[in-house]
Every structure is written in structure tokens, then in C-alpha cells.
Amino acid sequence: MSVAVPSPSTSTARTAAVAQPGIELRKVRKSFGETVAVDEVSLVVGRGEFLTLLGPSGCGKTTTLRMIGGFELPTSGEIAIDGETMNHRPPHRRPVNTVFQNYALFPHLTVAGNVAYGLEMAGVAKAERQRRVADALEMVRLPGVENRRPSELSGGQQQRVALARALVNRPAVLLLDEPLGALDLKLRKAMQVELKQLNRAVGATFVYVTHDQEEALAMSDRIAVMSAGRVLQLGTPEEIYESPRNRFVADFIGQTNLLPVEVVAIEGDRARVRVSGGQILTCRTTAGAPVAGPATLAVRPERLHLRSELGETGGLAWNHLEGTLAETIYLGTHTQWVVELPDGVSIVVHRQNRGPAERGESLGPGEPIAVVIDPDAATLLAE
Amino acid sequence: MVAPLAILLVHAFWSVDYLTIQRSFMLENFRTLLTSDLYGRVLGRSVAIAAVVTLIDIVLAFPVAYFLAKKVRRHREVLLLLVVFPLWSSYLVRVFAWKTILGTSGILNTFLLWTGVIEVPVSAFLYSKTAMIITFCQVWLPFMILPLYTVIDRMPNALLEASADLGATGRQTFWKVILPLSLPGLLAGSLSVFSLTLGDYITPTLLGGPGDQMIGRLVADSFGMSNNWPLGAALVLPVLLIVSILIWGAGRFGALGRTAS
Amino acid sequence: MGLPLMTALVFLLLYLPLAVVVLYSFSASEVARWPIASYTLDWYRELRQDREILAALRLSVVIGLAAALIAVVLGTAAALAIDRFDFPGKHAIRFVVALPITLPGIGTGVAKLSFFSLLTWEMSRWTLIVGHATFCIALVLNNVVARLGQLPRNLGEASADLGASPWRTFWRITFPLIRPAILAGGVLAFTLSFDEVVVSFFLQGREPTLPLLIWGRLRIGLSPEINAAATVIVLVSLVGVLLSNRLLRGGARSGEMATGTSR
Numbered sequence: 071m072s073v074a075v076p077s078p079s080t081s082t083a084r085t086a087a088v089a090q091p092g093i094e095l096r097k098v099r100k101s102f103g104e105t106v107a108v109d110e111v112s113l114v115v116g117r118g119e120f121l122t123l124l125g126p127s128g129c130g131k132t133t134t135l136r137m138i139g140g141f142e143l144p145t146s147g148e149i150a151i152d153g154e155t156m157n158h159r160p161p162h163r164r165p166v167n168t169v170f171q172n173y174a175l176f177p178h179l180t181v182a183g184n185v186a187y188g189l190e191m192a193g194v195a196k197a198e199r200q201r202r203v204a205d206a207l208e209m210v211r212l213p214g215v216e217n218r219r220p221s222e223l224s225g226g227q228q229q230r231v232a233l234a235r236a237l238v239n240r241p242a243v244l245l246l247d248e249p250l251g252a253l254d255l256k257l258r259k260a261m262q263v264e265l266k267q268l269n270r271a272v273g274a275t276f277v278y279v280t281h282d283q284e285e286a287l288a289m290s291d292r293i294a295v296m297s298a299g300r301v302l303q304l305g306t307p308e309e310i311y312e313s314p315r316n317r318f319v320a321d322f323i324g325q326t327n328l329l330p331v332e333v334v335a336i337e338g339d340r341a342r343v344r345v346s347g348g349q350i351l352t353c354r355t356t357a358g359a360p361v362a363g364p365a366t367l368a369v370r371p372e373r374l375h376l377r378s379e380l381g382e383t384g385g386l387a388w389n390h391l392e393g394t395l396a397e398t399i400y401l402g403t404h405t406q407w408v409v410e411l412p413d414g415v416s417i418v419v420h421r422q423n424r425g426p427a428e429r430g431e432s433l434g435p436g437e438p439i440a441v442v443i444d445p446d447a448a449t450l451l452a453e
Numbered sequence: 454m455v456a457p458l459a460i461l462l463v464h465a466f467w468s469v470d471y472l473t474i475q476r477s478f479m480l481e482n483f484r485t486l487l488t489s490d491l492y493g494r495v496l497g498r499s500v501a502i503a504a505v506v507t508l509i510d511i512v513l514a515f516p517v518a519y520f521l522a523k524k525v526r527r528h529r530e531v532l533l534l535l536v537v538f539p540l541w542s543s544y545l546v547r548v549f550a551w552k553t554i555l556g557t558s559g560i561l562n563t564f565l566l567w568t569g570v571i572e573v574p575v576s577a578f579l580y581s582k583t584a585m586i587i588t589f590c591q592v593w594l595p596f597m598i599l600p601l602y603t604v605i606d607r608m609p610n611a612l613l614e615a616s617a618d619l620g621a622t623g624r625q626t627f628w629k630v631i632l633p634l635s636l637p638g639l640l641a642g643s644l645s646v647f648s649l650t651l652g653d654y655i656t657p658t659l660l661g662g663p664g665d666q667m668i669g670r671l672v673a674d675s676f677g678m679s680n681n682w683p684l685g686a687a688l689v690l691p692v693l694l695i696v697s698i699l700i701w702g703a704g705r706f707g708a709l710g711r712t713a714s
Numbered sequence: 715m716g717l718p719l720m721t722a723l724v725f726l727l728l729y730l731p732l733a734v735v736v737l738y739s740f741s742a743s744e745v746a747r748w749p750i751a752s753y754t755l756d757w758y759r760e761l762r763q764d765r766e767i768l769a770a771l772r773l774s775v776v777i778g779l780a781a782a783l784i785a786v787v788l789g790t791a792a793a794l795a796i797d798r799f800d801f802p803g804k805h806a807i808r809f810v811v812a813l814p815i816t817l818p819g820i821g822t823g824v825a826k827l828s829f830f831s832l833l834t835w836e837m838s839r840w841t842l843i844v845g846h847a848t849f850c851i852a853l854v855l856n857n858v859v860a861r862l863g864q865l866p867r868n869l870g871e872a873s874a875d876l877g878a879s880p881w882r883t884f885w886r887i888t889f890p891l892i893r894p895a896i897l898a899g900g901v902l903a904f905t906l907s908f909d910e911v912v913v914s915f916f917l918q919g920r921e922p923t924l925p926l927l928i929w930g931r932l933r934i935g936l937s938p939e940i941n942a943a944a945t946v947i948v949l950v951s952l953v954g955v956l957l958s959n960r961l962l963r964g965g966a967r968s969g970e971m972a973t974g975t976s977r
Contacts, residue, residue: 141871161874174872178890187886188876239876513727516720524717534959539728542951543909545925546944549932550731553738560734591727598724644816652818655911659932669820676824676916686824693821700816 091153092117092275093138093243098147100133107133109299110147117152117242120269120276122286125296126322131279132247134296138277139245140164152242162191167236168245172252173228175220181207181231182216188239206238207231209268226257233265237272246278250285262288283323287311295319313356315452320368327374327417329367333450336361341450343367345391347413352389352445358452366451371420373447376407377440378433390442391417395433409441417441492671496691499668502582503650506589507643510597513590514642518601519631523610533602540595548656551588555579555660580662588660589650596649597642604638605631640703648696668692732948739941757942767943770927777839777923778907781846786900788847789854790892796855797862808859814849819912822849827916838919845917846907853906854899861895898958905954909947 093115100108108130115121123131136142137149140161149156156164167188175184185203194202207213210230220228229249236244246265250258266289269276280286286293287307294304295318303310303319314320317328331343334350341355343365353367377390396408396416400423407419419441433439521532539547554560555578562574578584608631616626632639654669661667668688675685742754761767792811796804814822826845827837835841869891873883911925918926924947928940 139871139875141874161871162877162879166875168872168875170868170872170875172866172868174866174868176869176872176887187873187878191877191882235876513724516717517724520717520721534955535725536728538952538955539732542732543925543944543947545909545911545928545932546735546947547731549928549940549944550734553734554731591731594724594728648816648818652820653912654820655929669818672820672824673915676827686828689821689824692818696817696821 090117091115092119092151093277094148094150094153095134095138096148096150098134098137098144098149100130100137100142101145106299108137108144111296111299111301113294113301113304115275115277116291117275118269118273120266120278120289120291122278122280122290122293123296124280124283124286124293124322126281129296130299131281131296135168135245135247135277135279138243139166139168165242166245167239167241167243168247169229169232169236169249171247171249173220173232173249175228175231175235177220180217180219181223184220184231185235185238187235192239202238203234206234209237209271210234211264225252226261229253229261233268237268237274240272241274243275243277244272246276248280249278250280250282258285259288265289287323295322297322313449314368315356315358317366317368317451320449320451325371325418325420327367327369327371328451329369329415329417331365331367331450333360333362333365340445343450345411346415347411349391349411351391351443351448353443353448353450354446355450356452359450367448368451369443369448371406371418372404372422373444374417374419375442375444376409376419376421377442378437389445390440392438392440393417395435395437395439397435398433407439409439492668492688495666495671496668498665499651499692500695502586502589502667503647506586506593506650507597507647509586509590510594510646511639511643513594514597514601515635518598518605518638521598522602522605522608523613536595536598536602539592544592545655547592548588548659551584551591552579552659555584555587579660580665582661582665584660585656585665585667588656589646589653592656593646593649596645600638600641600645601635602638604635608634644696644699644703647699651692651696735941735944736948738938739945741938741941744938757938760939761942761946764939766927767924767939770922770924773839773921774908774924777842777846778904780843781850781907782900782903784843784847785850785854785903786896789851789899790858790896792851793855793858793862793892794888796859808855811852811855814852819910823913823916826913830917836919837917839921841917841919842914842923845913846910849910849913850903850907853903854896857895857899857902858892861892865891894961898961901954901958901961905951905958908950908954 091114093113095111095113097110097112098108099106099110111130111134113121123134125131133142137144138151138156140156140159144157151165176187179187182200182203185206186199189199189202203216204213207215207230210233212227212230212234215223215227215231220231223231229252232249249265250261253261262285265276265278269289278286278289287310290307292304292306293310294301295310296302297318303315305313310319311323314323314326320326321328329345331345331351333341334344335342336355339355341353341359343351343353345351345367351367353369355361359365391409391411393409393411396410398408399406402423404420404422407421409417409419411417517536521529521536525532556562559578561578562571565571566574612630612634613626616630617623621629651667652669653667654673657665657667657670658673661670668691672685672689672692675688737750739757740753740755741750742752742756743750792807795801796808823845826841826848830837830841830844865888869887870883873887874880878886909925910923911929914923914926915929922930924943928943931937931940
């Protein structure tokens with residue numbers, strides 16, 4: 071890698087974040103009695119950025135979002151929006167609007183009543199209100215439903231109304247709490263694209279909470295992976311996926327082979343490791359990864375290759391592991407190969423199904439096979 | 454927000470306050486209460502009648518609750534409303550109606566004469582323990598059906614099917630699955646029926662015979678006719694005590710989760 | 715015996731007394747004899763001219779309305795407090811509020827009488843109103859707490875999020891959504907107060923309520939006029955129950971709306 075190319079850690083999104091902060095969390099902590107929900111989270115979200123808080127349930131992502139919205143007060147630390155401290159401002163006086171999980175549409179008001187609610191509270195005149203409600207419904211591609219009740223709309227339509235109701239107030243920050251969770255897969259994919267486009271169109275800072283890693287990868291400028299109240303890694307989708315800093319991130323985002331290894335030698339950003347069973351591999355090392363002793367090697371299944379006839383190509387030249395085929399599972403877009411190493415550790419390989427030839431029916435369970443690893447695709451984890 | 458809390462506080466005082474009044478009265482009246490075995494007998498009879506009524510209502514209510522909860526699909530709400538309605542139509546009126554039904558020339562006698570079961574009208578239907586028990590059972594029955602319906606309705610059908618699948622007969626499923634799971638509703642209903650019967654004085658007055666006095670009647674008379682408040686107050690104490698113990702006991706079985714009685 | 719047959723018999727049992735009362739209110743005979751020989755509307759005519767009964771009816775309506783009104787205001791306020799805040803003794807308070815409908819009427823009646831006497835209050839329509847209000851509060855409270863429990867909690871948050879102060883949130887969102895439950899509770903409270911005898915017996919002043927008047931007359935002997943009065947009471951109750959049921963069901967329907975996405 072040449073020196074002139076910026077390393078992936080200084081992405082444009084992060085530069086923007088530092089230059090023009092939209093939301094700043096400084097050592098924000100929230101505890102409910104004995105349990106700590108959010109543990110000293112510090113985070114800067116750039117103006118207009120699409121940031122996703124990603125993590126399993128109970129990781130503190132929703133609590134973090136609720137503190138930005140003002141529904142929970144931080145136990146300690148500071149929250150600022152556009153440079154102004156928000157700590158003691160009640161929700162109705164913050165420049166923030168929220169799209170709630172399950173939408174929280176007012177059942178007794180019409181769609182227009184729901185969307186106009188925020189404008190009415192802000193004292194916007196009636197004519198102006200009507201115009202902006204129509205515009206907002208147009209923006210979420212749901213015109214002409216003004217006089218219907220929320221209960222008369224489908225889940226996807228309710229979702230759009232919730233979005234219009236929040237965006238019509240032109241908030242500086244839009245919070246989205248798993249807004250697509252109740253929709254079916256197809257609709258969810260379509261809405262992901264739309265949300266991303268809306269984010270660019272309205273220029274508001276979006277903070278999005280989800281436990282769905284695919285959703286996070288598809289929409290976000292940056293992702294903050296959370297677990298047990300802490301942000302474990304903050305970075306672009308590519309950084310998070312390609313260079314997970316620790317075991318949790320590697321395991322939570324996508325599918326990963328995590329192999330127990332022992333570090334034998336370090337040469338620059340390369341490491342030589344011994345996989346249990348004695349085979350030696352070359353891989354990439356990251357800042358903070360162990361320089362000797364036991365460590366964990368992470369490698370994505372789709373970055374691995376398979377070879378059944380190593381002997382003919384002079385096997386030792388390849389960076390590989392030898393084992394036996396345990397099973398193959400056909401999964402439509404790809405086939406999953408499970409290879410068992412001599413010591414019993416399994417390694418999963420994904421192979422795109424481009425044509426009949428690549429399915430490799432010829433190999434049966436128990437036959438010897440080698441897994442070839444690109445040193446750049448295997449990362450030694452920090453924790 | 455202060456007003457309701459104040460009222461709630463006052464409320465709490467009523468029960469407590471009431472008991473303190475009790476204490477000062479009790480000393481004078483305790484002797485009367487303990488030396489005369491009339492009160493013991495009346496209390497015993499009241500508890501026995503309340504227990505019998507509760508048992509009969511359980512037997513009557515169970516099939517109805519089960520039928521409404523598990524077998525009826527259409528018009529279930531209407532049927533439920535029909536169960537509730539008698540509760541809200543005057544209690545007095547319903548008790549009074551039984552007097553008409555059970556009277557010498559009433560419907561029951563006429564019916565029995567017509568079918569030939571009896572040859573002369575039976576006057577014993579009215580003014581007897583039987584009359585009281587029949588009336589109590591009918592009047593409080595909805596209080597038993599409703600909580601039972603609620604618990605049975607919540608019982609997943611799969612549970613009953615699983616029991617049958619595992620080889621249980623209908624009878625075994627009832628004793629091993631339905632009954633234990635209905636316990637909270639059963640207790641809640643029993644508590645209502647028992648406590649309402651124990652404290653009543655309308656039915657004993659209208660339908661009871663001279664030897665069938667119940668504790669409620671004695672209390673009412675002490676406050677009304679004989680104007681002996683302290684005695685009445687002392688008499689009501691065991692009733693409250695028994696019911697409170699039952700409420701406490703039922704509460705431990707989760708029977709008080711109901712919203713309205 | 716089959717379940718449907720058992721159920722039918724129990725329903726028959728439940729409605730037999732009511733049917734008897736209504737039927738005999740049209741019987742021409744003074745004595746409740748079966749079968750009814752001839753029918754008449756005389757008892758209703760007599761009822762209309764009976765000043766005592768009309769006065770009692772008026773008193774019952776006044777007391778029912780007053781008790782229901784007090785119950786609606788205090789019951790709703792208490793329900794909101796219970797729903798919104800966590801405070802020590804919350805369960806104890808719910809328990810205490812429920813006591814007037816859990817304990818036997820004879821106990822609470824005597825307790826209230828003792829308490830009012832302690833305050834040296836003369837028994838009158840006022841003691842009846844306060845006495846009835848205490849058990850009516852529990853009805854409204856239970857109804858409203860149940861309704862509040864059904865409302866998605868984040869509706870209030872959504873309103874605040876859109877810039878509404880807590881006060882405006884209450885009047886624009888919370889109140890319209892719990893109104894059916896409040897009204898239904900109020901109607902039930904009125905119906906219960908209108909029928910109440912056991913507690914009223916201890917708290918009455920010189921003027922009797924309708925049930926108390928009927929009670930007094932029943933103790934002396936049967937009068938077909940009472941059947942007519944009872945039929946009227948049954949009708950009033952019927953209207954009350956239907957009304958409150960309709961209100962509650964309307965409320966439940968908008969409750970479904972609020973969680974319409976859960977399907």
C-alpha cells in the first residue's frame with residue numbers, strides 16, 4: 071500500500087464530523103438503579119451525517135437514542151446539539167424529531183392531524199400548515215391520504231406517515247428507533263434506499279438504531295457498534311466489515327471464522343501465526359493486536375478459496391490450511407463448505423454459485439481439501 | 454394531584470379509624486359476644502351457608518365459563534354481556550323475585566304440582582335455608598363466571614390439545630390441566646361470592662326463616678332497629694377478619710389481578 | 715350433560731328472576747299467583763302517582779349523578795397518577811381503593827357510618843353521596859387504569875417530541891384516548907349507585923333512595939307496584955350497561971388502532 075493513499079480510517083465522513091459537529095455526546099452515562107445501560111459513551115455525529123447505532127438488544131443503543139431525544143436524562147455526561155447543551159431541555163423544546171418503533175401515530179387523529187401536530191404546537195398558521203403537510207406527504211410518496219385514520223393504512227404507509235410527521239418540522243436531528251422492524255423484507259429494502267435519499271435531500275442529521283447489521287451496512291455513513299453500554303467500534307461500513315477491531319464486532323457483523331491461533335512472529339503489518347494443529351499462516355495484524363502468544367484470527371468465509379489438488383501446484387507456496395471436507399450446504403447465491411482441520415476446528419468457506427461447474431459435487435465428505443487464505447483478508451484481532 | 458391522594462389517605466383512615474373505634478367498643482361488647490352462644494352459632498351458620506353457596510356456584514359457573522371461553526365463536530361478546538347484565542340490574546329486585554318464585558302459589562310450586570311431583574303446595578321453599586342458598590347462588594353467579602371465563606380464555610388451546618395428545622382423557626385434562634390453571638380465577642370468584650354472601654342481610658331478611666339468621670342481619674339490626682352500634686360494630690369484626698384473611702390468601706395465589714369485580 | 719345445555723340452563727337461571735319481576739308487573743292480581751290470570755298497566759299508573767316513589771327516584775338520580783361525577787374526577791386523577799408515576803405504596807393505594815368493592819357492603823357500610831358519626835356528620839343525602847363515591851371511584855379508577863395500560867406509552871413521548879408541553883399532550887392526546895373509559899366508568903358508577911342498598915341502608919338520612927324505599931316496603935309485604943318500580947330500575951340499568959359497553963368497545967377499537975402495526 072502506498073503512502074499517498076489515505077488509510078481507510080480517515081474517511082470523508084469522519085472529517086466532516088469533526089469539522090461541523092451536529093450531535094456531541096461527552097462521556098454520557100445512564101444507569102437504571104444498579105444496571106448501567108450506557109457506559110461513558112463519547113460520540114461526535116457530523117451535521118447531515120447518517121449514523122447508525124448497531125448492537126444486540128440491551129446493548130444501550132435505544133437508551134442512547136432516547137437521551138438524545140430527551141426521553142431519558144443522562145446520569146452523567148453531556149449531550150449537545152449544534153453546539154448547545156441539551157441536558158436539561160425537555161423533549162418538546164429540542165430541535166429533534168423521532169420516528170418511533172411501531173410509529174406511535176395518534177389513533178384518534180387523521181393522517182393530516184398527525185402530520186400537522188408538530189406544526190400546530192409550533193404555532194404555524196393554518197394555510198402554511200396545510201401546505202407543508204401536503205409537501206411532507208408528497209416527500210414520503212404518500213399523497214392523498216390526509217383524511218384517513220392511521221388504522222386504515224398498511225404498516226408501510228403508517229411508517230411513511232411517521233416519517234412525514236417527524237420531517238415536516240424540519241428538525242436538525244432525526245432519530246429513528248428501529249423504524250423498519252415491523253415491515254416485511256422487500257418493503258424494508260425499499261425503505262432503506264428511500265431513507266438514505268431522504269437523508270441527503272433534507273440535510274438533517276440522522277441517528278438510526280437497529281440490530282440488523284445488513285440494514286446498518288446498507289444505509290449508514292458511519293456505524294457505531296455497541297455492546298454492554300459501550301461503543302466498541304466506530305467507522306464506515308467498510309471499516310467495520312473489513313477491519314473489525316475485536317471479536318464481538320467481527321462476530322456480530324456478518325459471518326466470520328474465528329480461529330484460535332498463536333502469534334509466532336511479527337513483520338511490519340504482517341504476522342506469522344500457528345493455527346492449533348501446527349499449520350503456519352501469514353495474516354494481517356492491527357494496532358493493539360497481540361505480538362506474541364494466543365490470539366484470535368478473523369477471516370470472512372467469502373474471502374477464502376478452496377483447492378483440492380494442492381500437490382500439483384507446489385502446495386507450500388500457498389498460504390493455506392489443510393483439512394477434510396465435512397459437508398457442503400447449497401444456499402442459493404452461494405454454497406457453504408465446512409472444512410474440518412486436523413485438530414477438530416471447523417472453518418467455513420463461501421463460494422459464489424456462478425455456474426454448475428463451481429458447485430463441486432465431485433467432492434464428498436471426508437475427502438482432503440485445502441483452504442487458501444489471502445493474507446490481507448485474515449485479520450488478527452485486538453481483543 | 455393532591456386531592457385524590459388526600460382522598461386515598463382518608464380512605465385508608467376509614468378502615469383503620471374504624472378499627473380503632475372498634476377497639477374501644479369491643480371491651481364492653483366482647484363479653485356479650487363471648488358469653489352468648491347465639492352469635493357463635495349465627496357466625497358458624499353464615500360461614501357454612503357462604504361456603505355451600507361458593508361451592509355450588511363453582512360447579513354451576515365452570516361449564517358456562519369453559520363453554521363461553523373455548524366453544525363459542527360468534528356472539529361471544531353478547532353472551533358475556535348477558536352474564537354481566539344481571540349484576541347491574543338491581544340486586545334487591547332479583548332477591549325479591551325469588552320470593553315470588555318460591556312462594557306457596559308461586560311458579561315453582563305450580564310447576565311441581567303440574568308435573569305431579571308434589572300434591573299439595575310446599576310452603577317450605579320460602580323462608581328457609583334452601584331459599585336463601587338458591588337465591589344467593591343465583592344472585593352472585595356472575596361474580597364466579599366472569600373471573601373463571603377470564604382465566605380459561607387466556608389458557609392456550611394448544612395446552613389442552615397437548616394434554617389430549619399425551620393420552621389424557623377429558624376428565625384427566627380437566628383435573629390435571631384446566632383446574633390448576635384456573636385457580637386464580639376460581640379463587641377470585643370464590644372470594645367475591647363468599648364475601649358477598651357472608652355480609653348480606655337482604656336475602657336473610659326477605660327469604661330466611663326465623664331460625665336462619667345470618668351475621669349480616671344481626672349487624673344491620675344492631676345498627677337499625679335495636680340501635681346498639683357498639684354491638685353491631687363488634688359483630689362485623691369477625692366478618693371483616695375472615696374476608697381479609699381470605700383476600701390475603703387469595704392474593705398470594707395471584708387471584709387479585711382482576712380489574713373489576 | 716352437554717356444555718351448551720348446561721350453559722342454557724344457567725342463563726335461564728340468571729334471567730328467571732328478572733323475567734318474573736317484569737311479568738308480574740303486568741299482573742292484575744294483588745297476589746303473586748301462577749299462572750297470571752289477567753294483565754294490566756295499573757301498577758305503572760299507580761307508580762306515576764306515588765309521590766314517595768317519585769321523590770325517592772329523584773333522590774337516587776341526584777345521588778347517582780353526584781357520586782359518579784366525584785368518582786370520575788378523582789378516579790381519573792388517581793388513575794393518571796398511578797399510571798404515570800412510580801411512588802412508594804402504589805400497590806397499597808390500589809389495594810385500599812379497591813377495598814370498598816372487595817369487602818362486604820355490611821363492613822364498609824358500618825365503617826362509613828362509624829366514620830361519619832365520628833366526624834359528627836348527620837346522615838343525609840350528603841353522606842350517601844360521599845359513601846357511594848368511595849366505591850364508585852374504584853370503578854372509574856380500574857376502568858381508566860386498564861385503558862391507560864393499553865395505550866402505547868410512546869404516544870405521550872411522540873407528542874412531546876413534536877413540541878407539545880405536558881399540559882397540551884394531556885388535552886390533545888391522553889384525554890381524548892381515555893375519554894371512553896372515563897365515561898364508561900362514570901355510567902357504571904351511576905348504575906351501581908342507583909341500585910345500591912346495603913351500604914345506603916347505614917348512611918341514609920330522613921329521605922330514602924329508591925332502592926331503600928323499595929326495601930322498606932318489601933319488608934312489610936309484596937306489592938305489585940314494586941314489580942313495576944323494579945322493572946323501571948331494570949330498564950335504567952339496561953340502558954346504563956349498554957351505554958357503557960358501547961363506550962368501552964369504542965375505546966377498545968381506537969386502542970387497536972394505536973397498536974395496529976402489531977398485526
